[in-house]
Amino acid sequence: QVQLVESGGGLVQAGGSLRLSCAASGRTFSSYVMGWFRQAPGKVREFVATISRSGANTYYTDSVKGRFTISRVNAKNRVYLQMNSLKPEDTAVYYCAASEKVAARRGAEYTYWGQGTQVTVSS
Numbered sequence: 001q002v003q004l005v006e007s008g009g010g011l012v013q014a015g016g017s018l019r020l021s022c023a024a025s026g027r028t029f030s031s032y033v034m035g036w037f038r039q040a041p042g043k044v045r046e047f048v049a050t051i052s053r054s055g056a057n058t059y060y061t062d063s064v065k066g067r068f069t070i071s072r073v074n075a076k077n078r079v080y081l082q083m084n085s086l087k088p089e090d091t092a093v094y095y096c097a098a099s100e101k102v103a104a105r106r107g108a109e110y111t112y113w114g115q116g117t118q119v120t121v122s123s
Contacts, residue, residue, distance in 0.1 A: 002026050002112040004096045009117030012086055016121070020081040022096030022114060030054075030074040033099045035110060036081045038092035038119075047105050048094070049081065059105065064090075086121045093118050 003025040012018055020036070035050040049060045049070040058070050067086075072079040079096060094117050097110035104110060 002098045004112055004114035006096045006114045006117040009119045011120045014088055014121055014123050016086050017084045020094055022079045024077040029077040033104050034072055034079040035097045037095045040092040045107055050105055088121045088123045091121050
């Protein structure tokens, strides 16, 4: 079992940056593919980024490529999402999730989820 706790959300102006952090419990963190998802008000949850177990491979949804960076430190049981050049359309609750499936990009492929952290980008 893995428990995930996100932090780092907040209110930021358009063009600004935030760094989200996800702390994982358990000693098997490095065995999970990690992902970030987001859900805006009135919209379905969408995939944002994923990172492989070793951190060597990453994948992003098109709307955040070049602006967001996912990373992980297995020794610290942490995964991060650095968000730069934020836009109002990035406003959402951001969720960290863990999967046992290689290259998981769909929410259904993730087993464990955090409670989410709110990111609000003002124009």
